[in-house]
Amino acid sequence: MDLKNYFTTNEIKCKCCGGLPSNDYTEMYERLSKARIQANTLFIINRWYSCKKHNDEVKGVPSSLHLTAYAVDIRCTNSVERAKIVFSLICNGFNEIIIHKTFVHAGIDKKNTVLTLGMEM
Numbered sequence: 001m002d003l004k005n006y007f008t009t010n011e012i013k014c015k016c017c018g019g020l021p022s023n024d025y026t027e028m029y030e031r032l033s034k035a036r037i038q039a040n041t042l043f044i045i046n047r048w049y050s051c052k053k054h055n056d057e058v059k060g061v062p063s064s065l066h067l068t069a070y071a072v073d074i075r076c077t078n079s080v081e082r083a084k085i086v087f088s089l090i091c092n093g094f095n096e097i098i099i100h101k102t103f104v105h106a107g108i109d110k111k112n113t114v115l116t117l118g119m120e121m
């Protein structure tokens with residue numbers, strides 16, 4: 001399966017400076033691509049990688065997975081889409097899933113083996 005073209009660099013880079021992470025984020029990219037294929041719905045990326053400055057600006061936690069591009073915020077405003085997206089994320093190894101009113105935050109925390117599911121509506 002060729003997973004190279006599911007998301008563009010534009011979708012990954014930091015919204016404030018256009019920067020990309022210095023670490024390898026292949027696993028994240030592949031898992032997100034697989035989740036998107038499984039969900040069979042559009043993944044509109046609000047935010048993926050954030051540099052430290054941008055993360056501070058949006059009041060992200062200091063240990064935010066966005067700092068390594070191991071988290072994305074996927075726009076989502078209706079329950080059916082939300083259910084499809086969250087289910088496919090769990091199936092593909094995402095273990096930090098926070099449901100917000102207009103988006104789903106989805107991350108892979110390799111230091112944590114427990115699934116964290118939360119809601120901030």
Ligand SMILES: [Zn+2]
Pocket residue numbers: 014015016017018019050051052053054
């Ligand atoms: Zn930035």
Ligand SMILES: [Zn+2]
Pocket residue numbers: 066071072073105106
């Ligand atoms: Zn997020």
